[in-house]
Amino acid sequence: MSYGFEDGKFYLDYTPCYRSVGTPREEFNNRAIAISKNHDNLILSFSGGTDSQVTYRAFHDSNIPVTCAFMHMPGYNDNEYKNTKEQLAKYNFDLIVITIDPIAEKDNILGLSNELGIPPNQILHSLFLSKLPTDCLFIEAFNGPDLYVKDKKFYLFETANSVEYARLRAYDQLNPNHNVIGFEKEEHILLSVLKDDTLHAAMCAWDYYNIPGLSYLGEEPLSVINYWDLFIKPLFFGKHWKQDIDYYPKFQGCENIDYIINGMEHRYRENQIFINVNNLIEVLENKGVTVRYYERQKASQ
Numbered sequence: 001m002s003y004g005f006e007d008g009k010f011y012l013d014y015t016p017c018y019r020s021v022g023t024p025r026e027e028f029n030n031r032a033i034a035i036s037k038n039h040d041n042l043i044l045s046f047s048g049g050t051d052s053q054v055t056y057r058a059f060h061d062s063n064i065p066v067t068c069a070f071m072h073m074p075g076y077n078d079n080e081y082k083n084t085k086e087q088l089a090k091y092n093f094d095l096i097v098i099t100i101d102p103i104a105e106k107d108n109i110l111g112l113s114n115e116l117g118i119p120p121n122q123i124l125h126s127l128f129l130s131k132l133p134t135d136c137l138f139i140e141a142f143n144g145p146d147l148y149v150k151d152k153k154f155y156l157f158e159t160a161n162s163v164e165y166a167r168l169r170a171y172d173q174l175n176p177n178h179n180v181i182g183f184e185k186e187e188h189i190l191l192s193v194l195k196d197d198t199l200h201a202a203m204c205a206w207d208y209y210n211i212p213g214l215s216y217l218g219e220e221p222l223s224v225i226n227y228w229d230l231f232i233k234p235l236f237f238g239k240h241w242k243q244d245i246d247y248y249p250k251f252q253g254c255e256n257i258d259y260i261i262n263g264m265e266h267r268y269r270e271n272q273i274f275i276n277v278n279n280l281i282e283v284l285e286n287k288g289v290t291v292r293y294y295e296r297q298k299a300s301q
Contacts, residue, residue, distance in 0.1 A: 001185045003165065010160040010271035010295045014280065016287045017187050025054075025240040027192040028142070031183060032058035039137040039179075042066040043096070045125075046141070048083030050237050053245040055141040055183050060091060066139070067094040071128040073102050076256045083248050090246075098131045100124070102257050110259060112174065120260045122167040126174040134177045140167065142184045144228040144236070145193060148274060149206035156194070156280060157224070159295075160271040191284040194277055198239055202232045203277075225268060271295045 002013045021027055036042065042059070046052040046068035059066040070084045071077075081097075088095050102109070105127060113120040129138060143164040146157040159165065164182060171180045184190065193199065209227060234247060254260045273295050283291045 001187055001190065003160075005160070006294070010273065011292050012158055012273060012275075013290050013292050014190075014283055015187055015290045017191055017284050018287070019188075021188050021192040021195070023240060024189070024192045024196060024236075025058075027189045028054065028058035029062050031186055031189055032062050032064055034186075035137070035139070035181065035183075036062070036064045041133070041136040042139060043132060043136045044068050044139045044141060045128075046070050046084060046087075046095075047077075048080050048087055049248060049251070050233065050245055051143065052141040053087065054237060054241055055139070056087075056091070056093070057241065057244060058183075060093075065094075067096060067136075069096040069098065069128075069132055069138075071125070072097050072099050073254075073257070074099065076102060076254065077251075079248075079251055083246075086246070096132065098128055100128060100131075102254075102260065106259055116170070116173060118166050118170045118173075119161075121254055122163070122170040123174070124254070124260065125167055126170045129171060129175045129178055129180070132178070134179075136179070138171075138178055138180045140164065140180065140182045142189075143182070144184075144233050145190075145199075146225050147199065147203060147228060147232070147277075148224055149203050154200075154203045154277040156275045156277055158273045158275065158293075159268050161267045162225075187284055191281065193236075194281055194284075196236065196239075198236045199232065202227070202235075223268075 001015070004011060022030075036059070042065070044052065044056060044059070044066050046056065047070065052068075056066065056068065068084075068088075070081065072081050084095070087093075102124060105124070109120045109123045109127065112118075112123045112126075116123070132138060146162060148155040148157040160169065168180065168182055171178065184193075209231065229250060237245060238247070273293050275293055
């Protein structure tokens with residue numbers, strides 16, 4: 001799975017899977033094993049939440065050593081630091097803590113954000129990465145899919161400005177000496193997730209969440225990009241990881257940093273690609289050739 005821009009248009013390439021897929025948890029473990037075969041000195045971005053926990057478990061369950069790195073902003077994400085220290089006590093992994101004062105870095109972060117057109121939260125993470133060793137593979141933890149339903153058809157919603165792609169783009173531009181990988185940017189993981197009946201059930205019940213007054217952090221109506229985090233993810237993780245992980249209350253980590261939470265928006269409506277889920281499943285299962293999807297249209301093979 002790869003992405004880029006061609007003639008100003010954002011695109012995504014999907015290569016068919018070379019084998020049948022197992023459960024998402026099995027594919028997470030397979031991904032960790034594949035990464036460890038090709039890279040040494042692994043560092044996982046770790047926030048203490050469910051995403052970083054299930055990614056860490058993929059390495060832990062396969063007896064693969066991985067160092068965790070936490071970005072601590074005293075006074076702003078102390079709740080995440082508390083959760084991370086609980087996970088440290090549970091697993092005794094190697095932990096690197098990078099302390100950043102987001103207020104002291106405000107002018108620098110906002111300047112780069114305006115220059116690159118990338119939201120300040122992702123610039124903040126590139127600053128975090130800049131303080132880590134360059135002789136490692138830095139792993140961005142699992143980010144679940146953004147889904148969308150229209151006229152009872154199911155879509156995977158992708159954009160160059162989603163949190164995960166904006167962050168990878170920030171790393172690419174600001175951390176060129178670091179080797180970075182997105183854990184879930186792999187077709188076997190994607191296929192196992194898309195075929196999971198938890199996602200299918202949630203998309204069938206999509207209109208249920210069109211509730212007047214339903215909001216999150218003051219956002220009303222609730223954006224569909226939050227459906228995964230708030231409604232689907234806990235059930236998805238609960239199904240496959242059960243009580244092997246801890247389910248802390250949902251936080252973004254930057255709620256109290258005004259210029260980040262109220263800064264440049266991700267501009268999700270730009271460079272957007274809507275990919276029919278059933279069509280993509282067929283592409284991933286047909287063992288054919290790589291298919292490219294461009295923004296606002298399906299690409300030819």
